[in-house]
Amino acid sequence: TQLLEQSPQFLSIQEGENLTVYCNSSSVFSSLQWYRQEPGEGPVLLVTVVTGGEVKKLKRLTFQFGDARKDSSLHITAAQPGDTGLYLCAGVRAGKSTFGDGTTLTVKP
Amino acid sequence: NAGVMQNPRHLVRRRGQEARLRCSPMKGHSHVYWYRQLPEEGLKFMVYLQKENIIDESGMPKERFSAEFPKEGPSILRIQQVVRGDSAAYFCASSPWVLAGESRTDTQYFGPGTRLTVL
Numbered sequence: 725t726q727l728l729e730q731s732p733q734f735l736s737i738q739e740g741e742n743l744t745v746y747c748n749s750s751s752v753f754s755s756l757q758w759y760r761q762e763p764g765e766g767p768v769l770l771v772t773v774v775t776g777g778e779v780k781k782l783k784r785l786t787f788q789f790g791d792a793r794k795d796s797s798l799h800i801t802a803a804q805p806g807d808t809g810l811y812l813c814a815g816v817r818a819g820k821s822t823f824g825d826g827t828t829l830t831v832k833p
Numbered sequence: 834n835a836g837v838m839q840n841p842r843h844l845v846r847r848r849g850q851e852a853r854l855r856c857s858p859m860k861g862h863s864h865v866y867w868y869r870q871l872p873e874e875g876l877k878f879m880v881y882l883q884k885e886n887i888i889d890e891s892g893m894p895k896e897r898f899s900a901e902f903p904k905e906g907p908s909i910l911r912i913q914q915v916v917r918g919d920s921a922a923y924f925c926a927s928s929p930w931v932l933a934g935e936s937r938t939d940t941q942y943f944g945p946g947t948r949l950t951v952l
Contacts (some may be wrong), residue, residue: 766944769942820881
């Protein structure tokens with residue numbers, strides 16, 4: 725049973741477009757992280773959200789944690805080719821992290 | 834990724850050999866996690882260790898796989914008698930286990946991974 729569902733699984737867009745990636749669960753998490761992974765490398769932490777309803781911004785990236793702490797979204801404004809990569813969400817519950825299967829984003833110039 | 838070291842970065846083994854993967858956590862981190870990743874898939878939890886203790890090994894195959902995190906030295910993930918299905922990227926992450934208010938944040942910092950290929 726997959727505790728964390730990420731959607732879409734694949735996303736291919738043109739440079740300059742906006743996009744949203746979703747991370748959904750029926751479980752409540754004490755915190756949730758978003759990572760970005762490039763081919764051949766390990767995941768790099770983008771943000772940690774802890775409080776229900778929390779919104780964090782990182783330049784063109786906006787992260788939101790659902791009020792009930794069961795879901796999260798990542799919105800990218802004016803995507804650039806450098807945003808290309810695998811985006812992973814990870815929910816922490818009872819001290820254990822569970823990862824979604826990721827969203828593979830391709831931004832074409 | 835800065836600070837978490839994994840070696841080797843690439844490892845090739847023949848079926849039946851042993852594979853040893855090493856992970857040095859970030860300075861000051863006493864919690865280590867091992868994950869396996871297949872191509873175009875997410876990370877699958879294997880084991881969580883603190884110094885000298887295995888806290889959660891629910892993701893570890895029951896046979897051939899073992900992990901340790903000794904008082905001194907790196908954490909080791911050991912795979913005995915490797916099979917082709919063991920080919921994957923293995924990632925280590927470390928955490929300081931910081932308490933933030935009433936919530937535990939388990940932010941994990943990942944190493945670059947070891948890519949195991951079994952011939």
